[in-house]
Structure formats: C-alpha cells, structure tokens
Amino acid sequence: MAPENLKLIGTAHVSKESIEEVRAAIIENQPKVVAVELDLNRFQNMMAERNGQEKQDINLREIIKGDKLSIFLVSMFLSYMQRKIGDKLGVKPGSEMLAAVDTAEEIGANVALIDRDISLTLKRAIEKMSWIEKAKFLYGIITSFFSSEEIDDVESIKDGDELTEVMEYFKEMSPKAYDVLVSERDAYMSHRLLEINNESVVAVVGAGHKKGITRYMEHPEELPPIEDLLTLKKSRIPIGKIILYSIPLVFVIIFALAILHGINVQTSIINFILLTGTFSFLGCILSGSKIYSAITAFVVAPLTTIHPLLAAGWFSGIVEAKMRHISMDDAVEISKVDSFRELWGNNLFRVLLVVVGTNIGASIGLFLTIPNVVLPLFGKIFGG
Template identity: 25%
Template sequence: MSDLTGQPPRSEPSDGEGEVTVLGTAHVSEASVREVEERIAEDRPDVVAVELDQGRYRQMKGEQPDDLDASDLLRGNTVFQFLAYWMLSYIQTQLGDRFDIEPGADMMAAIDSAEEHGIDVALVDRDIQETIQRFWARMTLTEKLRMVGGLAFGVTDSRVVGIMVGLIVGLIAGPALALFGGAVGITEAVYLRAATAALLGLAAALLVDQVAGLAVGGDSRLAAALGSGGAVATVAAMTGAADALVGSLLGGFAVTIIGSLALGVTGGLAFGIVAAGLIGLRGPVEPEAGGIDEMDIEELTDADVVTVMMEEFRQFSPGGAEALIDERDAYIAHQLIGLRNAGYDVLAVVGAGHRAGIEGYLDDPSSLPPMESLTGTETGSGIPWGKIVGIGLSVGFVAFFVLLAMAGVQNGFLLRLFGAWFLINAVFAAGFAKLAGARWSSAGVGGAVAWMTSINPALAPGWFAGYAELRHLTVNVGDISTLNALLSDETKPLGEIVSEMFEVPLFKLIMVVALTNIGSIVASVLFVSYVLPLFGTELGGVDGVSRLMLEGARNSAELIWRTIT
C-alpha cells in the first residue's frame, strides 16, 4: 500500500486486481487543472494518487510552513542542495507568473477534487530532500559548477557575475603576485604605487557614497561612488604624489600586502568586466526552436517544465537526470503497483514528463529496479579530492609546528606564529560574517573557531556562526517564495534587490555561513602568502625553514627509535 495522507482508506478495494490510469499534466497549465477536475468527477476512482511527498503535501495544505530544517542548511553540501532546490522553485515560479497560474495548481486541484468527492488521496512521490540529495551526489564537480553558474546568469545581471568572477580571480592573483611577483619584475615601488592608489580610491569612494546618499540612491549612488573612487585611484597611480606619505605610514610589509592585493583585484575586475561586456554584446540569448519560450502552454502536457529542464541537464549530467527523473518514475510506479495489487482503481496525476516512464513500468513490473536502490542518501562517486586536500592541509599544518619544535625552535617564536594564525583567521572570518549581516556575537563565534576549522576538513567556521545566528532568526520555507518574488521584480534597482534579499532570514543565514567560510579560506591563503614568509626571515628564509624541518624530522625519527628500542 502506498503512503496515504495519514488517514485509512475510506473505500474498499474491488475483488481481484485494480486498475491504474495515469493522467499527465503540466504543473503550470490552467487547462490541466480543468482536466484533472473533470476526470476525477467522471471516473470516480477509489484512490487519486498525486506526484507529491508528505512534506510538500503538508506545505500545500498549510500544515507545514517550515519543512526545510534550517540547521540542515549549515552542513556541507546541503547548502548546494538547497541551491538546486531553489533553482527548480525559481524556474517554476517564473513560468507560473508568465502564464498566470500558481505552480503545482494541478496537484492541488487533484487533492481538492478528491476530497470533495470523498476519494482517498495517495502521496506517491519520493521525499523531495532525498531526491535533491541524490541528484546533487550524482553530479560531477564540473556539472555542479555549470549548474550553479547557470543559476547565477539566470537571476543576476551579467555585470554582477563579471564583478564576482573578477573578485575571485583577484583574491587568488594577489597572493600569487606577492610570492612570485619579483620573478616577473614587480618591485616594491610598484607595490607602493598600487597600495597608494587603492587606499586613496577606496577612501574617495566611501566619502562620495555617504555624500551622494543624501541626494540620490540605488544605482546612481553606486555609480557615483565607484566613478569617483576610480578617478582618484587613477590620478594617484599616474602621479605618485602620495607614495612617500603612504609608505612611511604603512611600512614595507603592509605595502606589499595591500599593493599585491590591489594589483590582483584590479586585474581580476578588469577581466570580469571585459567578460561581462562580451556577454552583453551577444544580447539576449535566442530561444532554441521548440524550446519553452516557443511552446504554447498547453503543449506542456507533453513535457512538464521540470522535465524539459532536466532533459537539458541529461545532456551533460546523466546521473543527475537519472536521480531527478528516472528514479522517481520507478519509485512512483512501485507505489502505484502496490495500490493496484491491493485491488484499488487509481487515477494517478503526475507531471506529463513522467507519464511514459511510469506507464512502461506498469506494463512490465519485472523491469522495475528494487525499491531499496531508489531510497536513501548517496555519498557521491569518484575520488573525494576535497577531503583528501583538506586532510593533507591539516597534516601539513600540524607537521610544520611539530617539526620546528623538534628542531629546537624557541617556544616564543612558535607562540607568536600561532598567534598570527589565530588573529588573521579571526579577523577575516568575523569580518566576512559581519559583511553578511551577522550579529556581532555570531561573527565573534565564527572568528573564534576559524583557526581550528581552517585545519580541520570536518568542520567549518560558518557552521558555528550560523548556529549562533539561528538563535535570532526564524527561517521558513516561505522565504524561498519571497526570494523568487524579489528576483522577479524588474522595477527595482539591483542594489535595492540585493539589500532586500539580505533581509530574508533564509538567505541571510546561507550568506552568513558561506561568507564566514570564505573569510577563513582567504585568511589561510593570506597567512601562507604574506605572514609565513615574514616569520620565515627570522629563521633564514625558505632555505632556513627547510633545513629546520629536516632537522626536526631527523630528531623525531631518533626519538621514536630510542622509544621503541
């Protein structure tokens, strides 16, 4: 027997085997709603089976407004699984708005009509969170990046994507320049000029932003601040008038850090802006022949919107499409065959893209895969490179301190080195958390544990900051609808939309978690690129540190040998 809505069947099954009729609908079609209502009234089946699980059913009935467990979103891949869930929700919402009908109206019509006629309702779909988890686990890393990138281009301006890409490239390029810039002719004078231009430009941008805020807002305010900051930075870079003053105030180490980061970020932003411009020159992408934009809404009864999108995914992610489409066909067929074998006459209301697969299994039940293979979570396939790298970094960090200690390096030096590691992680993790709108207490928690989580692949500072932030947030699955509405609003400037998104608890929680983790990663990169070389000069530079680590390894081996023998 399939999972009914929690009530025992009111109707008695007929003698012998029952019958299953599959009705394919479009989840955003008004005609599908009418057809569902008419078929239920005419056929009067024993059971109406719908393509829903318990969670989505209760959400539709208003009984479970918070079926997303907020604490689950703080764990590793669950954040990305949420993004996949959000993407599906956003696309269905967009199509629902286009055709002026609530997504899922066909399923709601089936439930309401069945209850009106006193017919049992069976929920025959697999749990949505289990489906999304399996969908995410089946995708390769490249496929995941392409999917998230597609979501970004679908919901943001290409300029924003270009800027974000540029910042990422810049944050990677900056430390690389600090380590290897001398090999390509970048001198301290170049770093000083770049640092001066960056600091003066930033100061001018902040000043203009505050002044312009008194008269204008939105994109005009942002444009004024960026334009003014860029102009001041350009003049400073061309003239070098303030180089001596900035150099005397900062010192060589700070100049190297700020200058290399400024060069990296500037180059990265230039790359991102050029890329965004090239994308913009292409203009809007023309829909493919026969694509969703060219289809009449009633034609969606041959392939519902989710399946149309997933068939595109199948081209580059067969595993992901299998979890989202094929496995659900088999799961639903298992449920329907159970009802049929129990003697019930069933009208199954499913998305039309599932109809062919389900009917194939109903005609040939022997071809069904075992139910055990369709349920449960998956850990993904392939080599877990992320975990391997994380464990390697952890072992390397601990080995570095242990070997130096075994080589006789003074405890005071090691304590100062550890203090620098703790401080830079705390500042960046807490600072990035605060940028995401975290409370000071939550940002402080993330910063306090960042030194430890940076070397432990099983932990992340964002989890701790997120749990602390949850004490002050009420996260609801309805937040997804709020985010979809904001992203669909074409009347507001982009800056205002982003600002309002941060006021949505679910989005704020995700950003606090993500940015705290990013802050810790940035801190680790900066520590290795800038701070460690500075401390290394006290031990004779890279050569001196290498000799000490080898000496520490020999001393450790001798100690172990003496202990054994």
C-alpha cells in the first residue's frame, strides 16, 4: 500500500475529541478500509459488549496456571488505570475504536484489525523484564489502588495508547519491555497496513504509535521480519527455573541416598510435611481464604513442592473459586474498582490472592527444609 493511500489518525483512547475526529475523518475520506488498533479478541469483546451479549464464564484454571496469572494481572492493571483516566474525563476507554467500527459500517467500508494479540504482547513484555523490574511492576499495581492522583489534561495523555499511556514509567523501569509495548507494535501494525493492497485506508491508532508507523510506512525496508514479532524467544535458561527444578531434585536425591544408606528418614519426612504443609496453610489463610482452601493447601503442599510443574496455589485457588462462585462479572468488575477496599471485595481478586499467598507459603516451607531436613540428612549420609 502506498503511503498516499493512507490517512493515519492518532488518538487518545479516552478523549471525546478523538471520537469526533475519527468519525469526521472516515466520513470525509470515504475509505475502502478502516484499520483499527485492535486484535481479534479485543474486537470480539468490544462487539459483544456493544450488542449486549451474555458474558461467558471465565476459565479460572487457565488464569491460575503458568504465566497466565502474570498476564491477567498486567492486563487488569492497565485496564484499571485507563478506566480511571476515562472516568475523570467522562469517556469510556476505547470509544474511538468503537466509533471507527460503527462509522465504517455506516459507509460500507471493511474493517481491518491490525494490532498484535494482546496476550502475545504481554508475554513478550514480561519475558523481557528482570525479577527486579517485575517486583517494581507489582509494587506499581499495589500502590495504584491507594493513589489519589488526578488526571486533568487530556492532551497530556495523547502521547500514549491503551497499553502505554498510563505506563510511561515503563521507559525507565524496563526499556526492553517498553520497546515490546510500543516499538514492536508499531512494526507489527505497519506490516498489517502494508498487506492492504492499494486500497484507500483510514487507520485509527493510539497517538503514541503514529510517529513510528509513519516512519515504517515511508521506509518499509527498515521493518523487522514479522516472524520475529510473533515468537517467544528464550535466549537462555532462566535462573529462577533452574532453582525451581534443582531444589526438589536435590531433596529427592538426598532422601533416596538416606534410604539406601539405611538411615531412618521417618522423622525427616514428618518434618518436611509439617514445614511445607504448615507454611502453605498459613500463606493461604493469611491471604483471606476459606478454611477448606487452607486445608487443601496443607494437604497438597508436600507433593507439589517436589514437583516443579505443580503449585500448591493452583489447588487451593480452585477450591476457593468454587466456594466463592467466580463468574465473568468478577473479571469485568475487577478493573472497575476505585480502592483497595473494593478490590478486596472482588471474588476473583481474592482467589488470585489465595493462589499467590499459598505459593509463597509453600516456597518458604520448602526453603526451610534445607537447614532443618536436607542438611541433617546430608550430614548423616556423608559424615558417617
């Protein structure tokens, strides 16, 4: 697609002026294609909400497991911060994208979804962050619910977009993650626009992407291969995973050697069960869980702590979810809270807190087994 066929509009996602600008540009230019900064999942959710369709139940098991929890928390934080700005300015976040889609339907134009899948974007961003940067981000999530900072000037927002306008501190906190959120998406959306063959296009994107997309459209030879923007690269084995796998393995080896040497390990096994189970129970109950969830944490912890692919929090979280009757409404409402008190009242948040609390407790219990169980056994095996 030649650049002259493209009308690129940079918007603030919570600006009334942006909604009017989008509608006016589409009606004036009468394009064949209206391209919007949405992926398929966000587009479908937006259409479902517009049409008043029933909400589907969330797959809590998928959220709890693996890196899905991290992605959910990041997404929740971004949604919360954007809604906070939108409430102040009286505009629902993403209204200009909906206006673009509606206006395209009015004039008979096709709609092109040009943004990369948000889950992939967040996975790549999280992958780029160090442990310290992740801790800072978690701190930012927590403090955001206690912040009373107000947003007064919409023009100060128009330098960003849905994933970055409320996350400018990412530049300083994690430049590599910021690059994923902004520069990579500039390149991806430019690729998608170039795939549109010789049609007149009005593209609606966050203002923070306008400069980068314009540069790529004028100099497409500078674009990175699109395959590089769609893969998750693991350049090295994470230290955290090495530790995660090695500690249970060492523990099992020490126990096996003790048994082979005829050493009575009954007391050591009881201590291991009590340490991992008790601290998992405490981590769970201190996170505000139901008693049955905490009991589940106690029972499964001794097994999950020596199995690197399982986590005690998954099981206590699932029990907690069943007792709290989690629904899609909880997922929707979690981004609408205005204070930590309201957040505490959200059932989904409480379940996620139980997951994290249980896993922290189990980890503490496992590490305490090193001086209290593993090292004494090691001494008996090799000390005679």
